[in-house]
Amino acid sequence: MNLPERNPNRNHRVLEEILAGTRQALPGLRTRRGELERAAATALEAPPFVAALRGPRVALIAEVKRRSPSAGAINPDLDPEALADCYARGGAAAVSVLTEEAHFGGTLGDLIRVRGRVALPLLRKDFILDEVQLIEARAAGASAALLIVRALEQAELERLIRAAARWGLAALVEAHDREELDRALDAGAEVVGVNARNLDDFTVDLDRALELVARVPARCVAVAESAMATRGDVERAAAAGADAVLIGGALASAADPEAQARELAGVARRGR
Template identity: 50%
Template sequence: MATVLDDIIAGVREDLEARRSAFPLAAVREAAAARPAALDAFGALGGNEEPRRELKVIAEVKRRSPSKGELADIVDPAALAQQYADGGAAVISVLTEQRRFSGSLDDFDAVRSAVGTPLLRKDFTVDEYQIHEARAHGADLVLLIVAALDDAELKGFLDLTHELGMNALVETHTEEEIDRGIAAGARILGVNVRNLKTLDVDRAVFGRLADRIPAGPVVVAESGVRSPEDVAEYAALGANAVLVGEALVTHGSPRERIAAFQRSGAEAIAERLGAN
């Protein structure tokens, strides 16, 4: 049975071929090579710190989602991203998938021109073209979803990402996917608690999966963040960062919301480290 991810990827491949026809890979490679060096997203997420005492926020510019439909009418993504940056977001994520999330590379370009924060090009990577394309637009991270890739693709895409000076958020949903992500060399490992078949969210899944991750990678909790209490729960279970979209774009003061998430997460981390 096809999952929502399968349906999304089918559309991504069609849209990719249209862009490839307009901008061949050679041109995209040239544009990527001309960009300034990527920002250190791993460091921004606390990857070089030991122990990691702060809870980092990846704040997402997100108009809609397959599970919730329309979320926010984001007229000015650059202005929203500036609020995120002012609130202390370590990384800003911009959806560029068009069909299900109403995102675009135009949104990404607008945000890139507005902030100096590391940017995640949030899309469904199924071809090396998208990785060069992300760098050409100034991305510092790309998303690699383990469920969408075989082992050779995952390793090859991750290696290419690092060769281009970027990092990757390697997203997992199961114990097997965590093992595959670690084996491929993931430095930033996401645990998404959303079921790909039902789209249901179960935050309890995070603790079980996070226990399987060895020391080293930055651990990012994805999905299910609605409140500072949710952030504290993830932080207590080992999250170094949270990726948040809906709870920010639907909130009247995203800057203050990010600060609240950081405070609650740091308190939970301090308690966890103290207990150890």
């Protein structure tokens, strides 16, 4: 897979390192495809992700997140099950679980543990490049998986969206700019995430992201991602037409994540 050319810088190298690590792990994962397919085929039906984001209020997707390349350590010693339980009690509509280990400190085991604790839909948050990762996600109990437009060629993106549907997963297709948003829509995305964080340099621009949220067609679920920490931020997202918000660091690092989730989860949706 050839990624589009960008100016090299340190943060861009981090993205490339993450993708390179994923590619390196794929051959071993592919050898387990038969085993994973059997596990996915016999897994319990997962709670529906898209329906959970279409309520009268802006749905909160609360994230289990230990660290990130941009923020460093967030909550390195967190208990995924206990944190997800706090989110559920606080009114989250879904839980995002980071499963990339080298840079985010997450594992697929975190997702499996959370699945055993809460009844909410789970999003596998990772750098997905191959169908076998989707099968693995479904076998672990995920309802949805993240697909990052920036990391995929158009044909790959379209193929993975179709593959996700075959395995009973929703695809949260993440874009950062207008070109990526157009690519997500052209690929047939039903759930579109707009990330305020630029994955090339890790800068954030919530205003620009919310302008893009407003451009997401009403037929799609629009998810605002990153750079939000307060109820006021969620209200801004609602004003732009967001159906849901994905919030990680502000929740995972909160002294009382249940109360923080409750504060963020009650904003009325306004539509687009």
